[in-house]
Amino acid sequence: MSVDPSAVIHPQALIEDGATIGAGASVGPFSIIGAGVTLGPRVEVKSHVVVTGHTDVGEDTVIFPFASIGEVPQDLKFDGEETRLHIGARNRIREHVTMNTGTAGGGGETRVGDDGLFMAGCHVAHDCIIGDRVIVVNNSAVAGHCHVEDDVIIGGLSGIHQWVRIGRGAIIGALSMVTNDVVPYGLVTGPRAELDGLNLVGLKRKGVARADIQALRVALLTLKQGEGTFHERAVRLGEETQSDYVRRMVAFITGATDRSFLVPK
Structure with a gap:
């Protein structure tokens, strides 16, 4: 001793x-x-x-x-x-x-x-x-x-399924059951959790530039309804974006995982 x-x-x-x-x-x-x-x-x-x-x-x-x-x-x-x-x-x-x-x-x-x-x-x-x-x-x-990256908030009475990854700056609403990966800066809500947009409050509190927030908005829209699979849309997004925040999101999506992703509604 x-x-x-x-x-x-x-x-x-x-x-x-x-x-x-x-x-x-x-x-x-x-x-x-x-x-x-x-x-x-x-x-x-x-x-x-x-x-x-x-x-x-x-x-x-x-x-x-x-x-x-x-x-x-x-x-x-x-x-x-x-x-x-x-x-x-x-x-x-x-x-x-x-x-x-x-x-x-x-x-x-x-x-x-x-x-x-x-x-x-x-x-x-x-x-x-x-x-x-x-x-x-x-x-x-x-x-x-599970892998929970920096600056994540997990709301009360929530459960994160084994092997799930939660990206940097995401927020999980209370009473949520999260069974799939959550992209960085995502906002997750609902008893059977759904990706409901961006953690705008968190981004603004961190002083993220308006241009980067707008780029993340466009990225979510592209991931939701672009051509090809979710992974293919992410790869294409990474090739086109100028935003480091979007690149971080793309790197997370294209990284190794055992789960699928919560996708934008």
Whole structure:
């Protein structure tokens, strides 16, 4: 066990041999920090938290009561192999959140980026890759092997099907079941999720130029009703566009995937 002298450990916390606690970190009462865990500088673990497995937690992250971080995957194929969970810096992981380690079949690691907000009761499953500045709202679940890019918002009580990719800057409305890939900057709504346009509010908040927003509008229209297959329309779009935002959308569509896409209504 390695505990930095500046760390604050409540006397009723349990720190197992082999854990590493960084400078300025704190662990509250009745929390358990497992032998394979590393808490970075200034990580705050509040009361009644379990952090276990081979789990790294980045600096200035705060984990709230009753979260379970780094437990084994909810996957019947998991056979006790050594896998990991990596959590980046400055995340806010609220009450009753669960995040699992990876599986051998999925690369062995679950990764969470920086500056995320994971609201009460949400779940990040095995082998997920979660980008930076992602918000997962209360009681939403991201199933195994999903890839959620930067600046995505997943609305409350939503479910993301395994192997789904959600592109940068997309927003998923509450109470949505997402079973197919979501293009970057997309707006998804409905119980059986549909692509309902662009995340215009998010684009404007990011200061995206009007010309790029218009280019994305045209791109969605082309993807909806142009000639050829969806993939062929995307390739043609990439050859014609001058917008980096549209190129990013095209690269996402033409990238490797195990799912089909939500297409514009």
